[in-house]
Amino acid sequence: MQRQTTPLTPVLTRLRRPLTLTWAGLIAERLVRAFWPLWSLVAAVAAMLLLGLHDLMALEVVWGIMVAALLAFVIFAVRGLRAFRWPSREDALARIDASMPGHPLAALADAQAVGSGDAGSEALWRAHQARMAERAAEARAVEPDLRLSERDPFGLRYIALLGLVVALLFGSVWRVGSVAGMGPGGGAALANGPAWEGWIEPPAYTGLPSLYLNDQTGEIEVPEGSRVTVRLYGEVGALSVAETVSGRTEDVGAATDPEQGFDITQDGTLMIDGPGGKSWTVTALPDQGPSVQIMQTGAETTFDGQMSQPFRAKDDYGVVEGRAVFRLDMAELDRRHGLQADPDPRDAIELDLPMPITGDRIDFTETLIENLSQHPWAHLPVTLQLEVRDADGQAGLSAPEQMRLPARRFFDPMAAAVIEQRRDLLWSMENGKRVTQVLRAVSHRPEDGLFRSETAYLKLRVILRRLETLVRHDSLDKAAQDEIAQALWDLAILLEEGDIGDALERMRAAQERLSEAMRNGATEEEIARLMQELREATNDYLRQKMQQAQRENQQQNGDNPPMSDDAMQMTQQDLQDMMDRIQELMEQGRMAEAQEALRQFQEMMENMQVTQGQGGQQGQSPGQQAMEGLAETLRNQQGLSDEAFRDLQEQFNPGAQSGQSQGNEGRDGGQGRGQSHDQQGQQGQGQGGQPGQPGEGGQEPGNQQAENGGPGDLAGRQEALRRELERQRGNLPGAGTEGGDAARESLERADRAMEGAEQALRGNDLPEALDRQSEAMEALREGMRNLGEALAENSQQQQGGQGQARGEAGAQESDPLGRQAGQGGRVGTQDSLLQGEDVYRRARELLDEIRRRSGEGERPDVELDYLKRLLDRF
Template structure:
């Protein structure tokens, strides 16, 4: 075997001992070189804790730090310039020296047999030798390193930096990270901050205020409507690049408007986060919630109603930010069209009516009432849809309703024939054009059918000739209008124009009130309505001078409901009431009265010749009108009786409380001042102590109160007797009220105001119940005219859900403001004054408890 193949024999732990010897050599060579460097660092730390760098100019501090860094680098280079890491052989030699073994056993075990392994005897001897050397390796050991600093630093100067460091840390109160930071950081002035003035302006139609973006409110949730505009300015003097506005990572660069000044405008349509980036960093961040603008909704609130000639459509519309407009669209139903009209390629005709809307109202609840009898589609089946539009022109549509468009009832046979021709021309203009032409010519050749009216004759001749010559859409429309005008002339003569002007003036006034027009416009339209009414009455009076026309109108009046007879005075009073309510701000009430005016005009008989003309008492209509007038007067008398009974009830309750207070003071006087009772003439056990002086006044009050109560009872008896004479049913509640009044009289005669007040309260309740019963009876019998019914319903409606001051009990949140809680009726105003007077009277009574006086004071401040 070759000597190079001699296996190496390792002793246990030999590698670790060699490594330790190597580290000892390295430490002995490195530590003396590191001590000066560490001493330099200790001196710097000590100087930092002693705050020696404070107050230095920024650039001086920076230069000093640079010099210290260079010095540290030079010192490190100088100390480590000749340092070399020890070799393995040096570590082996160090281990052998530290162990004190002769003959270098670590080298011996690594020797190899020079003669080779051919001689078994030599190989065995060599192997035995190596094993003996290995056994010697077990005794090897390491000694500690000896850097030899004591020999190098005989004066122990290395301890001076350590002592200075200890003193500096102690004087600084411990380790000071802030002073260390200040030592390494020159006190350069900070760069000017980024000044951002940003805001979000919602669209004007939303009515929401702008939102200011505060850079300190990180992650604040911003709730903004879609379409809002983010705008603002940023001042960044030190910025090298314009700032960036990021919405969900999509950045927009600010526009430079000057040195260090930037601006931005961005419309927000979507996103969940807004960030402002400047100088390469994120300066602010906000969370974003975009509120979508939903399409408006609109629906029919009730089925479409037809009131004689008028069409009544009630609807409700809403939008999250406000309804801008409402449009009514009417189309002819396919079932009434002829074959030619159905097969035509032309776009179907649509009647569009824009309904008035008061500004951007979130919720609109209104009623559309319009006389559409003059339209060619009157009397035909139509389909109706409602469309609502918001501020960004989003549209919402209602369901489709189908109904028969009301038509005017013509009593003149020729007028009816003309309307039939107009209907045929509407159903199928091409198919019936020739038949309508022939029909107009047949009527034209019979002058006696239209009372030899030259205007009608000329109109029929020209209309027939024009229709036969040309059948385009424009000519068809003109012919339809001509047929309507001729029919209206035959039916009501020239008065139709005045009546149309009156209806137009009424509708314009109602639309102006609906859109909350100004007071000047409302006053102008009210005056226009006055003028139209006067013109209509004058022309009607002129028409009544013709005997034939008077006879015809009398015949027409006999066919109508006699309860609907009205006079010019009734209309004038209605107009005055409308003007008063409009001036007082109660526009909703004025709109209701305008609707009642329309009904009165529709139901009025031709017998109301002129303003101031009264009904004939000998006629049945006059008798019924007089009976209805009496019913109205009885209702008003019951109202007055109720108010007076309420006043007597209040007086009785006040007298009862005063007697109770006097009784309490008298009892105190009896306990504290027995002699005072003798002076007053009071005997123990008689009356109430302390009331001797007030008895004469009390008896006088009781007699006076009893007389007033007796007078009210007699008035109620007269009213009940009149009801019986007129054949009107007697409400049982009135009989109970009369008995309660008698009981109140007896209690007042006895001088017992408390018992009297209880009876008076029962009487008041029965009077109010009797008023309700009479109103129901008048409804069932049918009031004298629609004005009577309106007054009854308005009286009851005003009394529902209201306090005595006429204020509505419930109009909260997003409820629709109907305007009915602005101006109370006269009855409510009188009750309000009575309550205020009573509160002021009680506030002046200083003998009342303090809690009650405070409560009254709060009520006075509230009202």
């Protein structure tokens, strides 16, 4: 008889695989639901046996539990067999059909009951069958429902499974065999006979688990220094311990002592003699010493002298600490010029190596980051050797690496000369006289452009006179040597970095190089390097602009220029976001858009005006008024110093036209005038022009002084300026704060320096007056910085004034790693963790402090919980 076919037959042929998978899932589902109590019981009993819990119980209790377990096993097995039903093919087909809308499989198995002879009805039925066939073709295997939460609401199956996992990790299969001893006649023998147990604990720093001797057979390999503990039970003398692994010759107890402990120091045997005893061959694995090597790839030095030296360290159990040692390589040193003298005794440079904060320290690569630019050995040949230690105290050394001590390079000729003399002075105090001679020679009759400003020249004169005095009186000691060296370093930085014009040129050059690289299709590494160079140049330019805004208070009597309608207000964070956008466009290959964004950024930076706040005297706080008053005093002092300098030039160069040479510009640009010439009520506004031309304010007392030899008039003005400073010091805000007290001390030093300058001017000692005036200006600047910090601590950062960048120096605080918080109301920072101080060392110090505090039990529970959460991250 021919088999009847329906529209469902071809569909079932295509659904053979989903149907089989669904059928297998039904089997698993019914097995789990029927037998979950059975396998939960088996897991619980197995966990108890593996953990040896039966050895801790009385024999009667163990037998009672075993009988109850066996009874429960039979009950659960019978109930499971009764509840289990083998699924059929139709069950699987119904499960798939139920998972689809409209039950297409059942529809395909149906036959038309009404309208069999009607053409329209038959067409409609065929359309329905076709649609159901399409839907049935999309059938997929149905996942089994293995959830047992309704049948096991207390999660007993999970408890049994957890116990089995713990038993497999910490238990032993051999403990199951002790059940046989609990049979008839065996329990008494075990209870009354001797027994033992022992452990081998490797040193804690290895991180290895302890070994249970009862589970060990044959050979055992453990690290040297592992601790063996053996306990003997039963009658004393029935069991004894024999070993050759400790190498002990003194203080060896009896072999039958109930509890024994010793350390493994060598290979040997360990034996327990007596009933049930065992023996093992023990191999002591020596702790290998650590190793470290200096890596050449990745070593670099930034423009400001920050060194990055990668290294790789390894140890079998982990490196604990390390250090880098730089030693002067006298054999490679070119002993010429200032290096001919015997050097002053100086210790080698020792730096702590950064260690990984997270992860293990078995094999790792880190980078030593440090700036040694101010060290006397900068750019001299040295040998670098790294040393690492493990927890056992073993040390590993790298091969000595010959190099020149990485440091900042100075490209300005005068700055390079100053740095060289600084090095010679730090090399040996005997070079003091030679350094003064060289500095006086290179600064004699300086050509135009040799010094960026008169300020730099004045600083050099002050340093030179100070050093000459020390050498002349044979009073150059270590403290004075360091003081002069620091002054020379600051002078070299001033000569190298220059003023805001130099910063703008560096920023333009960085922008041009980046633009050229984008046009020429440079590599991603080259573009990233140029982008970082642009960021650094931009930050330097912004810093110079901020300093200029602080120095030059262009709005007199509280009048601010009106803000144009199309002016924008931007913060430094906004500028950083613009540079991030440019870098993102370059990384995406959208060079045309990046070029346009870079052009707009360049135009905006060149047209930027930095302001510090709105308003003048009206509406200003006492702190702002005090800052403006000190800034005015500093400008007046600068003007007096410029005039005294020109008078000194006239003494050595009588042919000059009253100091009005083209190369003798004051800081305000007027020929032959300092800034004091521009002060209202004292001098006219120096407009430049021809010698003798009056300013817009009337007469020119500065020129009359030059002609009449005006030190006496300068002394009177110096005295008036000192009295004005005394008045400002009496009204200085911030009393009682650290910054306010520091500002007052700085202003007191400025007052004493002004008094010394006044006396020197009255005695016509212009060089001494210049030295004292320079000291007064430096003390004034320090006082203004301290006052600004005091005001920033007591008030929130004030909103910037009209312009394209705003901010207030000192108003931002940094986190423990030295990063500044987000600007412009933003959360977060874009500062890198690899800039500034050694953040690895700082992070390690913070982690050690957290660990120390977490170990102090007297601290509140809330604080201890918080410290533990911090440590969980590491």
